[in-house]
Amino acid sequence: MNNKRKTKPGQLEKRENAVGYLFILPWLIGLVLLVLWPIVQSFQYSLNKIKLLPQGMAKLYVGFENYSQIFLTDPDFIMGLESYLLETLIAVPVIVAFSLIIAMLLNQKISCRGFFRMIFFLPIIIASGPVMQQLADQEAASIPMMNVTMIEQLLDEYLPHVLAESITSVFSNMITLLWYSGVQILIFLAALQKIDTSLYEAAKMDGGSKWECFWKITLPTIKPMILLNVVYTVIFMSNNEQNALIVLIYDTMLSATGGYGYASAMAWLYSIIESAIVIFFAVLIMGRKDVYERRAKKYQRELRKEKRLERKIRKRGERHERSYAKQKEKQQRKQSKKSA
Amino acid sequence: MKKKMVSLMMAATLAAGLLTGCGGSGSEPAASDNAANTGDTASSADASASTGDTEASGLPAMTTDEITLTYMHFDNEQLVNRVAEAFMEKYPNIKVETQAFSTDGYNDTLLNLVQSGQTPDCFMILGNCDFALSNALLGDMTPYWEADPENENILPSINSAKLGYYGTDKKLATPIKFFPDAIYCDLNVFETLNIDVPSTNWTWDEMIDSFKAATNTDAGTYGFNQFHSIITYYPISNGSNLIGEFGWDGTSFNMEQWAAGVNQWAELVNGKYHAPYADTDEMEAWTGDRTMWAAYTGKLGFQIDAWWTYLNLFDTPDYRNRGMEWVPYTTPASESGYVFGVLDFGGISSATEHPREAYELLKWMGWGAEGWQTKLDAYQDVETYADLPLYRQAMPCPITTDEAIWKEFQESFYPTANTRTYEAVYDPVNGEALVTADEDEKYGKYFDDFFANCKNPVPFGDCQIPGFSSFLSTSYFAVGDTLGVEDQVRLEGKNANDFAAELEQKGNDANQAALAAAKEAYAMIGIELNY
Numbered sequence: 001m002n003n004k005r006k007t008k009p010g011q012l013e014k015r016e017n018a019v020g021y022l023f024i025l026p027w028l029i030g031l032v033l034l035v036l037w038p039i040v041q042s043f044q045y046s047l048n049k050i051k052l053l054p055q056g057m058a059k060l061y062v063g064f065e066n067y068s069q070i071f072l073t074d075p076d077f078i079m080g081l082e083s084y085l086l087e088t089l090i091a092v093p094v095i096v097a098f099s100l101i102i103a104m105l106l107n108q109k110i111s112c113r114g115f116f117r118m119i120f121f122l123p124i125i126i127a128s129g130p131v132m133q134q135l136a137d138q139e140a141a142s143i144p145m146m147n148v149t150m151i152e153q154l155l156d157e158y159l160p161h162v163l164a165e166s167i168t169s170v171f172s173n174m175i176t177l178l179w180y181s182g183v184q185i186l187i188f189l190a191a192l193q194k195i196d197t198s199l200y201e202a203a204k205m206d207g208g209s210k211w212e213c214f215w216k217i218t219l220p221t222i223k224p225m226i227l228l229n230v231v232y233t234v235i236f237m238s239n240n241e242q243n244a245l246i247v248l249i250y251d252t253m254l255s256a257t258g259g260y261g262y263a264s265a266m267a268w269l270y271s272i273i274e275s276a277i278v279i280f281f282a283v284l285i286m287g288r289k290d291v292y293e294r295r296a297k298k299y300q301r302e303l304r305k306e307k308r309l310e311r312k313i314r315k316r317g318e319r320h321e322r323s324y325a326k327q328k329e330k331q332q333r334k335q336s337k338k339s340a
Numbered sequence: 341m342k343k344k345m346v347s348l349m350m351a352a353t354l355a356a357g358l359l360t361g362c363g364g365s366g367s368e369p370a371a372s373d374n375a376a377n378t379g380d381t382a383s384s385a386d387a388s389a390s391t392g393d394t395e396a397s398g399l400p401a402m403t404t405d406e407i408t409l410t411y412m413h414f415d416n417e418q419l420v421n422r423v424a425e426a427f428m429e430k431y432p433n434i435k436v437e438t439q440a441f442s443t444d445g446y447n448d449t450l451l452n453l454v455q456s457g458q459t460p461d462c463f464m465i466l467g468n469c470d471f472a473l474s475n476a477l478l479g480d481m482t483p484y485w486e487a488d489p490e491n492e493n494i495l496p497s498i499n500s501a502k503l504g505y506y507g508t509d510k511k512l513a514t515p516i517k518f519f520p521d522a523i524y525c526d527l528n529v530f531e532t533l534n535i536d537v538p539s540t541n542w543t544w545d546e547m548i549d550s551f552k553a554a555t556n557t558d559a560g561t562y563g564f565n566q567f568h569s570i571i572t573y574y575p576i577s578n579g580s581n582l583i584g585e586f587g588w589d590g591t592s593f594n595m596e597q598w599a600a601g602v603n604q605w606a607e608l609v610n611g612k613y614h615a616p617y618a619d620t621d622e623m624e625a626w627t628g629d630r631t632m633w634a635a636y637t638g639k640l641g642f643q644i645d646a647w648w649t650y651l652n653l654f655d656t657p658d659y660r661n662r663g664m665e666w667v668p669y670t671t672p673a674s675e676s677g678y679v680f681g682v683l684d685f686g687g688i689s690s691a692t693e694h695p696r697e698a699y700e701l702l703k704w705m706g707w708g709a710e711g712w713q714t715k716l717d718a719y720q721d722v723e724t725y726a727d728l729p730l731y732r733q734a735m736p737c738p739i740t741t742d743e744a745i746w747k748e749f750q751e752s753f754y755p756t757a758n759t760r761t762y763e764a765v766y767d768p769v770n771g772e773a774l775v776t777a778d779e780d781e782k783y784g785k786y787f788d789d790f791f792a793n794c795k796n797p798v799p800f801g802d803c804q805i806p807g808f809s810s811f812l813s814t815s816y817f818a819v820g821d822t823l824g825v826e827d828q829v830r831l832e833g834k835n836a837n838d839f840a841a842e843l844e845q846k847g848n849d850a851n852q853a854a855l856a857a858a859k860e861a862y863a864m865i866g867i868e869l870n871y
Contacts, residue, residue, distance in 0.1 A: 051861045052451055052475045054459035054691030058864050076814060254447055255810050256470035256854030 021174060037321055046264035059261075064264035077266055080245045084238075086166035088277055091177055092233050094170060099181040103188030106219075117189070124182035180236060184229040191225040192218070220290040230281045238274045245270055364828040384531065398487035402694050404433055407694055409701050412439040412445045412453070412460035413686075415517065415817060416733050419718050420705065424712040427704045434697055447471055462705075463699040464516060464686040468809045469506060469800045473858035476865050478512040478687035485511040494707050494739050497678055497796045501583040504685060505854065506806050507591055508871045513687035515734040516706025519647035520794035521568055521680040522668035523547070524654060527782075529554055529561055529641050540789035544577045548604070553640025555613045560626065562615035563608070565634035566644040570608075571826065573603025573680050576798055577672040585808075586847060587799040595840040595845040602836035606829045615640055621728045638662050642669075646682055647804045648734040651753070667786035671795040681797025684736075690865055707739035716748055719765075741795060750791055757784030807854030808847075815846040 021028075051058040070077055084163055106117050151171050155164035170177065199217050208216070239246070251265045252258035289297070342559045405672055413420055417440040424436040441449050444465040453459060454477060465472045472478050485491055495518065504513040511801065530537045538550040539764060551563035564570075575587040575597035587594035608614055615634035616622035624630045627637055634657070635643040643649075643666070653659060654666035671680040686706055688698040704711035738745050751762040757777050764775035801808040818824040825843070828834045855871050862869040 051864060052454050052477075053861065053865055054454050054477055054689050055865055056457075058861075074814075250448070251809075251813065252470035254451070254468060255813075256474045256807050256850075256857045257810060259474060280728065 033272035042264045042267060045261050045269050048261045050260040052260065062261070064225045066262045067269065070266060070269060074266075077245070077248060077269075080248055081270065083166060083169075083245070084270075085273060085277065086163065086236060086244055087169055088237055089280075090166055090170050091173075091237065092230055092277075092281065094234050095177050095180055095237075096184060096229050098178060099184035099229060100188050100226075102181065102251055103192055105183065106189060107192045117185075120185050121182045158173075172199065173214065176242070180233065183236075184233060187225055187229055187232070188222065193224040195221050216291060223285065227282060227285045230285065231278055234274065234278050234281065238270075238277075345649035366516075367455050367616075369836050386532060386842060387803070397594060399484060402431060402434075402697055402700060403694065406433050406435075408435040409694060409698055410437045410439060411461040411701060411705060412441065412450060412463035413503035413705070414441055414464055414684075415705075417863040419715060419730055421720040423704055423711050423714050427701060427711075430698075430710070431700075433755075434701075436701060439448075450477070451475070459689045461692040461694060462686060462688045464684055464799060465513065466684070467800070469513070469685065470689070470802075470806060470809055470854055470857075471805070473506060473512070473806055474854065474861055476858070476861035476867070477691050477697055479690040479692060479698075480510045480512065480867055481514075481688055481695070481800065482509075482511040484696065485514070486854050488703075490703070490708060493709070493741050495741065495795050495797060497583075497798055498707075498739070500676070500796075501678070501798055501804075502590065503683070503799065503804055505688070505850070506804065506858070508858070508868070508869050510869060513685040514702075514706065515683035515739060516686040516702065517682075517684035518640055518797060519682040519734075519736050520668075520790075520797055521648055521670060521671055521682065522645060522790070523564075524635070524643045524645060524666040524668055525550075525669060526638070526640060526642075527665040528802060529639065533559055533561065538669070539760070540669060540786060541793065542672055544671065545667075548608070551608065551613050551642060551734075559639070559642060561639045562626075562634065562644040563613040565615040565640055566642060567604065567646060567649075568644050570644065571601045571605050573671045574598065574604065576678050576680055577674055580675045582674065583678060583798045584804055586799065586843075588805055592851070593844050595844040595847070596837075598645050598843075598864070602826055602829050605826070606836075609830055613792040615816070628679070636662075638664050647737065650733050651735060665782070667783050668790045669671070669744070669786070670790055673793060673796070677796045678798050679794055681794065681799060683799035683803060685799075685803055690867070707746055709740045709742040712738050712740050712742070712745050716745065716752070720752055722766055722768050729765075729768060731765065731774075732769070736792070737791075746791070750787070754787045754791075755779045755783040757781075757788055786789050795841045805851060806858060807852070810854065811847045811850035814850075815843060828844075 008293065045059075047061060047062040047063060049062050049066075051060075102120055106120065108112060110116070152164065152168040155167055158164075159167070195218065199221075200213055203213050203217060237243070241247075243268075249263050252266060253260060253263035353443075366518065378405070407432075411420070411424065417438070420438050423434050424438050426479055428434060428436055436634065443466055446464075450460075450463060450465070451471065454475065459477070463477075465478075491499065493513070503515055504511055506512060513593065527537060533554065535553050538546050542550070550597045551561075554561055555563040572585050575582045575585065575594075577586055578600070579594065579597040582589050582594065582597065587597045590746055617635075618633065619630050623632060623634075626639075627630075634640050635645070635654075647668075649667060650666065654664065659666070673679050686702055688695055688702055692698045708724075719729075719735060723730050735753070738749055748762050749757055751758075751760050752765050753774060757780065760780075766772070767774040797802070801812075816825050818827070822828075823831065825839050828839075829836045858869070859869045
């Protein structure tokens with residue numbers, strides 16, 4: 001019997017891949033059952049009129065009627081979408097900038113650093129869901145000494161009302177926004193600690209100020225983390241129980257003329273707007289080149305130019321060499337004819 | 341080092357800022373309802389063969405088979421379990437499984453159970469009736485309801501205003517918890533101002549006059565503060581044959597009375613008869629504390645509130661020691677005798693296999709005299725519930741009008757001027773009787789009159805009018821930049837009469853749309869709903 005094992009090239013790699021898939025299988029199953037399937041199901045619901053009878057769910061296919069009804073008969077939702085869009089666009093940079101500032105402060109070598117880190121992360125643990133609701137209801141979401149009415153009046157004079165209102169709502173919910181920063185601070189902190197300190201040392205030796213170091217070392221290095229935090233913040237703000245649209249969708253689910261189908265259509269429209277916000281920020285952040293990227297691109301451009309020139313010169317040299325060789329050959333032939 | 345210090349200080353300042361919002365909010369009342377979590381009590385009823393009750397009435401006999409019934413509620417878990425045990429003692433062949441859920445997301449939980457095929461046999465619904473009707477959750481209990489002689493012995497408005505019919509020809513739900521609305525009067529304020537306390541059988545105008553009389557800028561008192569609004573009460577107290585908010589007459593809205601109510605309310609608030617709202621400069625100027633609750637100041641004539649506020653707050657040492665002497669008045673009664681109350685509804689499932697037994701269980705939990713006797717026993721059991729007696733946990737009033745039950749209920753927990761048959765319960769929190777002889781003398785007559793007048797309640801709109809919630813959210817409350825109708829009248833000086841016709845149309849349309857949705861759903865399960 002031939003016991004020699006036959007292995008085809010690449011088989012080992014395939015086997016290793018299979019083991020990898022086996023390890024992530026529980027997550028994959030969870031993803032399919034608890035995320036993808038409900039997403040598909042909710043889209044199906046949004047195309048139906050649904051009755052949750054105790055005798056079983058009754059579906060009546062209505063196509064995109066639920067979607068058109070939202071635009072035709074639901075001013076609340078459309079107006080809610082508008083203000084959600086504006087508020088998120090304004091609040092996200094505030095939260096991310098605040099998180100970055102705090103993360104940088106907490107990254108300094110200060111005493112009680114661990115304590116402060118804990119304080120800033122604490123809201124994530126305690127202030128979720130109903131706790132948040134209670135705090136907001138008890139007017140704990142705004143800074144008491146901040147005169148929001150004055151800010152609103154001032155902004156109203158110079159800006160369109162919709163924009164002024166959105167900015168004011170950021171001010172009146174300032175504490176809530178700061179509470180949303182816990183995870184972002186943690187992510188920034190991790191990113192800041194990963195920056196090679198020799199870069200700062202080198203910059204210092206070249207006379208770089210802290211300000212320059214921030215713009216030219218810190219910020220470019222943590223840029224991917226800024227995008228990550230922006231995405232996290234948008235999703236966190238859009239999906240928490242404080243969000244008026246979530247409440248509206250929930251209420252619609254229980255209303256007489258709404259139901260699961262109609263509410264699902266609302267949820268889909270909402271998720272489209274949410275995704276659009278994420279894409280907007282992604283393009284804004286990743287589309288912008290920092291000073292190094294610009295320089296690197298310029299350098300690569302110059303390198304390519306040089307190579308092109310080099311090639312050109314080489315080709316020209318080769319051409320000249322060939323024509324010189326031809327001329328030489330001609331001359332030799334002439335000389336040999338003469339001598340003959 | 342200097343930089344380090346600066347960083348340290350900045351981090352400390354921002355940390356303090358972050359915690360700013362955690363400041364306490366003063367003495368806002370926390371109307372504690374049932375702190376019930378998911379619970380599942382399955383009593384082990386011995387499966388002994390029992391003889392089915394052959395009812396003397398027109399009701400069909402109860403089954404003698406071994407069955408299990410489920411009851412879902414947001415009531416007090418301990419109390420419900422006691423009633424369930426008593427029910428199982430009477431019907432040993434029936435096992436009752438109770439499912440307690442908190443009010444937060446309750447209706448959503450019910451729908452989730454329905455979707456997963458676990459619809460309880462009978463259940464409470466929280467406020468909004470629309471989701472239950474448009475999904476045909478509630479079974480038709482008309483034959484049982486109309487054949488049950490005990491139902492003649494309940495709060496009269498349940499039958500006269502056809503509560504639970506929702507404007508249709510089917511009895512689909514019924515009130516199972518009853519909290520009469522109370523307009524609490526602080527006798528101490530009236531004594532301080534040296535003015536007469538109004539009659540307990542007051543009319544609407546007398547009530548308004550009392551609000552005005554109790555407002556005294558020199559003494560720093562305000563007439564009234566409201567948790568439930570006088571706008572809600574106005575149509576019921578002033579219109580004839582109206583049984584609900586916005587002038588609901590059982591089939592449509594009549595908003596004339598509503599408009600008059602809004603205009604009067606705006607006039608009273610703008611005329612400073614209403615106490616300052618919380619978190620305003622006016623509140624700070626009045627009490628020195630922006631977050632103060634007006635009813636805690638001792639300088640408020642009337643607090644319009646829910647029934648549970650009395651035992652939860654007003655009858656506690658904290659309030660009594662501040663000199664307040666709160667006694668309840670009902671909302672002024674209409675020509676038909678209707679007053680306002682909070683009524684929680686319940687029904688049997690349209691899919692239950694045991695509708696007769698589910699109906700009986702619901703009756704025990706809600707309005708039946710036997711169930712109420714069990715509840716009274718539990719409420720008076722201050723040994724088992726010594727830490728927090730059940731009666732302090734939002735105790736409702738009986739729905740049955742059984743005299744013995746009412747007598748025991750009133751005398752056990754509230755002051756009375758009548759000769760006592762029952763002693764007041766011992767209050768383990770205060771270490772003395774819940775009602776003292778002094779309280780009987782001072783407040784007894786107010787409570788006696790209150791209980792005599794409160795038995796004809798009609799509920800909030802969302803509990804009895806299909807489409808009401810949609811109407812409020814789309815047409816009445818603030819939408820985007822537009823203020824809600826009430827604020828437009830109060831703050832922008834508009835006349836509520838100008839809104840009446842349009843709102844009436846929208847309200848009636850929303851009602852018709854909701855009824856159509858309910859009819860469509862019931863048609864799917866073979867029940868013809870006529871309206």
